[in-house]
Amino acid sequence: MEIKANSSEYIYSAGELDKAEGKAIEELKARSQKPISDPDQWLEEEIKQNILLTTVDWTLNWARRSSLWTVICFPACCAFEVICTAASRFDISRFGMEIIRASPRQADLMITAGTLTWKMAPQVRRIYDQMAEPKWVIAMGACAISGGTFAHSYSVVPGYNRIIPVDVYVPGCPPRPEALLYGIRMLQQKIAKIKNF
Ligand code: SF4
Numbered sequence: 001m002e003i004k005a006n007s008s009e010y011i012y013s014a015g016e017l018d019k020a021e022g023k024a025i026e027e028l029k030a031r032s033q034k035p036i037s038d039p040d041q042w043l044e045e046e047i048k049q050n051i052l053l054t055t056v057d058w059t060l061n062w063a064r065r066s067s068l069w070t071v072i073c074f075p076a077c078c079a080f081e082v083i084c085t086a087a088s089r090f091d092i093s094r095f096g097m098e099i100i101r102a103s104p105r106q107a108d109l110m111i112t113a114g115t116l117t118w119k120m121a122p123q124v125r126r127i128y129d130q131m132a133e134p135k136w137v138i139a140m141g142a143c144a145i146s147g148g149t150f151a152h153s154y155s156v157v158p159g160y161n162r163i164i165p166v167d168v169y170v171p172g173c174p175p176r177p178e179a180l181l182y183g184i185r186m187l188q189q190k191i192a193k194i195k196n197f
Contacts (some may be wrong), residue, residue, distance in 0.1 A: 116157040
């Protein structure tokens, strides 16, 4: 509000101010005869447009294949390719798999990255038995598939499928990270087809 120079009087008289205030109140009253509609009413309509119908099988399989947790089972040189796959360049976390578990009870995938000896076999079987159900196995590399170079050695298991069920085989010595990622995608497709009930 302005004040006249060198004067303590207001430009507007008290009566004029009362009149202006009363006018503003009356105008607001005139605009406020009905309650303002709920600004979130659109939500109900939005929900109606976004309901998806699917099956319990699809939902369960989607959740499982999108959050595979790998248990540590790296007995030989293929392990370095798994480590590389988990690092930033190949970025296994794109598939919801960045957590490699030290505890088999918190894992549902075993990637068998390396030569397995008979001496080590009972421990690997024990880790598999302790993993949560449902669980899957990827046999990675020639040694995991068939014993590889060492297949005829007295001490080497000629393939992990002698001691645990294998879902996907990834050939190579060692397989590159791209091959392992391809195997993981194949496993995800397999999980998507599981009938749970
Ligand atoms: S497949 Fe080759 S790289 Fe892998 S564990 Fe066997 S010898 Fe090592």
